[in-house]
Amino acid sequence: MRFIRWPNLVLIILFLLIFDHVVVGFAVRMTGLETRLDDLTRVLLVLDVLIVTVFGYAVNDLRDRTTDSVNRPDRLLVKRPDLESKIRGMVIFLAGMGFVLSLLLAYLLDRLAWIWIYPLVLFLLDQYAKRGKHWGFAGNALVSFLIAALPSLWIIAESDVFVTLIDQYPQQGADLLELMLGFGGLMFLTNLVREMVKDVEDLQGDQQIRSKTLPAVIGVSGTKGFVVVGLILTTLVQFGLVWVLPRSLVLSGFSMLVFLVLLILMRWVQMPSFDMKARRVSNGLKLLMLIGLMELFFLPSTLG
Numbered sequence: 001m002r003f004i005r006w007p008n009l010v011l012i013i014l015f016l017l018i019f020d021h022v023v024v025g026f027a028v029r030m031t032g033l034e035t036r037l038d039d040l041t042r043v044l045l046v047l048d049v050l051i052v053t054v055f056g057y058a059v060n061d062l063r064d065r066t067t068d069s070v071n072r073p074d075r076l077l078v079k080r081p082d083l084e085s086k087i088r089g090m091v092i093f094l095a096g097m098g099f100v101l102s103l104l105l106a107y108l109l110d111r112l113a114w115i116w117i118y119p120l121v122l123f124l125l126d127q128y129a130k131r132g133k134h135w136g137f138a139g140n141a142l143v144s145f146l147i148a149a150l151p152s153l154w155i156i157a158e159s160d161v162f163v164t165l166i167d168q169y170p171q172q173g174a175d176l177l178e179l180m181l182g183f184g185g186l187m188f189l190t191n192l193v194r195e196m197v198k199d200v201e202d203l204q205g206d207q208q209i210r211s212k213t214l215p216a217v218i219g220v221s222g223t224k225g226f227v228v229v230g231l232i233l234t235t236l237v238q239f240g241l242v243w244v245l246p247r248s249l250v251l252s253g254f255s256m257l258v259f260l261v262l263l264i265l266m267r268w269v270q271m272p273s274f275d276m277k278a279r280r281v282s283n284g285l286k287l288l289m290l291i292g293l294m295e296l297f298f299l300p301s302t303l304g
Contacts, residue, residue: 003061003076004054011289012053012150016046018297019151023180024158030172031164036109037157044105045153051098052121058091059129067133070205095122109157117153121146133211137226140195140214148188151180175244179299182241186234186292193230194285196223200278220275227269227281235262245299254295261288 020042028035037045061068061077062084068075077084102118105111124142132139155162166173199206199213200223206216214223242255265284268277 002074003057005057007286009050009053011286011293012049013046014293015296016049016150016154018293020154022296022299023151023176024154024161026172026176027158027161027165030169031161033161033164035158035161037154041105041108041157044101045157048098048101048105048118049150049153051094051101052118052125055091055094055098055122056125056129058087058094059126060132062087062091063129064133067202067205067209067211070208071202098122111156114156133206133209133213136212136217137196137214140192140199143195144188144191147191148184151184155180178244179241182237182244183292183296185237186241187289189230189234189237190285190289190292193227193234194282196227196230197278197282197285199223200275201282203275224269224274228266231262231266231269235259238262250298251295254291254298257291258288258295261291 020037024035024037061075065075065077065081069078072078077087099118102115106115124146128135128139128142132143135142162173162176165176196214200215200220202213203215203220206213210216214226238255238258242251245251261284265281265288268274268281268284271277274281
């Protein structure tokens with residue numbers, strides 16, 4: 001269970017279901033159209049996302065055994081190198097199973113023109129596992145973009161509903177677009193900051209392979225500056241969401257909680273012992289993601 005990072009998978013499932021309930025649900029209620037995603041295809045789409053996610057974790061663990069032996073000695077392949085062949089077999093199985101699911105979904109949803117997304121994402125994840133430590137900031141940005149782009153799968157599946165909403169209700173369509181861009185920005189920035197913080201955690205092992213991560217290139221002090229800028233941008237995007245969305249007690253309460261966590265994280269990052277507290281900051285960012293999910297879940301009344 002630790003090998004597949006089950007807490008991360010739970011966060012992904014929650015986000016996808018909440019996005020479907022809040023954003024797609026709002027568009028459906030406004031337009032009166034039926035969704036293309038039924039119970040079966042919705043489950044298959046979530047499962048396909050999870051398969052791709054576990055594929056990414058597995059190929060990373062296969063490539064990062066040298067650094068993990070220093071940074072994360074509790075990783076499965078560090079403790080059990082004899083499992084390498086089985087993990088490689090699992091990676092091949094997951095890739096094949098995910099492709100079959102993607103093809104089935106594209107057929108059932110009449111979206112065969114978008115089937116290229118699956119092999120492209122697998123290729124990017126494999127290249128990131130192979131060369132990501134030498135891509136530095138660009139590698140962090142790529143992973144963060146792939147995570148932030150997850151809702152686009154639902155938008156593609158339900159494109160008829162969104163096109164109708166924008167055509168018939170331009171104001172509500174614009175409001176929903178601002179909401180999606182705002183939360184997409186928060187997802188991207190939060191994950192980007194967390195990737196940089198994790199690079200600080202992994203600095204000792206990364207130096208052994210001469211990686212190009214920010215801490216390895218510009219040092220921990222320089223990376224702190226990038227992390228602070230990322231947290232400030234996250235704060236500004238949250239302010240933007242509060243500004244464009246209709247005022248509500250729920251939104252105000254969650255916004256105050258988000259700002260409080262961001263303030264605490266900013267304080268931790270600026271402390272002289274940031275490199276020793278990197279894991280605490282990383283966990284704090286994961287808490288921030290969970291608060292963001294709760295904020296999104298309680299937005300339907302605000303949207304209405």
